[in-house]
Amino acid sequence: MDTYTAFGGHTRITTGPLAKVALVLKHAAPTDAPVMIFSDRTGQPIDLDLRGSDREILARLPSDAGSAATEQPTEPRGRGRPKLGVVAREVTLLPQHWEWLNAQPGGASVALRKLVHDARRASGDTDRAREARDAAYHFMSGIGSHLPQFEEASRALFAGDLPRLAALIATWPADIRDHVVALANRHRGE
Numbered sequence: 001m002d003t004y005t006a007f008g009g010h011t012r013i014t015t016g017p018l019a020k021v022a023l024v025l026k027h028a029a030p031t032d033a034p035v036m037i038f039s040d041r042t043g044q045p046i047d048l049d050l051r052g053s054d055r056e057i058l059a060r061l062p063s064d065a066g067s068a069a070t071e072q073p074t075e076p077r078g079r080g081r082p083k084l085g086v087v088a089r090e091v092t093l094l095p096q097h098w099e100w101l102n103a104q105p106g107g108a109s110v111a112l113r114k115l116v117h118d119a120r121r122a123s124g125d126t127d128r129a130r131e132a133r134d135a136a137y138h139f140m141s142g143i144g145s146h147l148p149q150f151e152e153a154s155r156a157l158f159a160g161d162l163p164r165l166a167a168l169i170a171t172w173p174a175d176i177r178d179h180v181v182a183l184a185n186r187h188r189g190e
């Protein structure tokens with residue numbers, strides 16, 4: 001389940017599922033500091049409409065906030081197995097690629113699924129590290145681009161030098177600093 005973190009200025013207000021974050025913000029005491037909500041998976045800021053009753057707020061929440069990569073087509077397609085979550089999409093390959101795929105046991109679809117599965121397994125650690133780095137950078141940019149050493153901290157993050165990153169942001173407000181470090185280390189299970 002995706003989690004989100006809300007900040008009031010430089011102070012963390014709450015972290016949790018989007019519904020929880022929305023309701024905590026709805027019932028929180030007003031603050032002069034700007035309130036920002038970030039996806040912990042992507043580090044991207046999201047906007048919520050907190051007007052109305054709790055039920056109205058929850059009804060307006062996106063089912064998968066900000067996940068363009070997993071968006072499904074809005075119109076049902078004739079092919080695929082929708083009940084299983086299989087949706088037909090178009091893939092462009094050269095004729096020799098199609099020949100090879102069609103010659104594989106189970107045909108092109110089975111071969112492509114196996115190839116994707118193997119590639120995801122082989123590059124899993126690299127992908128998780130990249131996603132963690134990108135999330136930390138998006139969060140840093142969204143809330144802390146004005147903070148001291150931001151550019152050097154960004155360089156350290158992209159170089160994978162997490163001890164240097166931590167040293168460079170040591171003077172940042174504690175909640176922001178701790179969240180950057182947590183996002184950057186997420187791929188390690190820390």
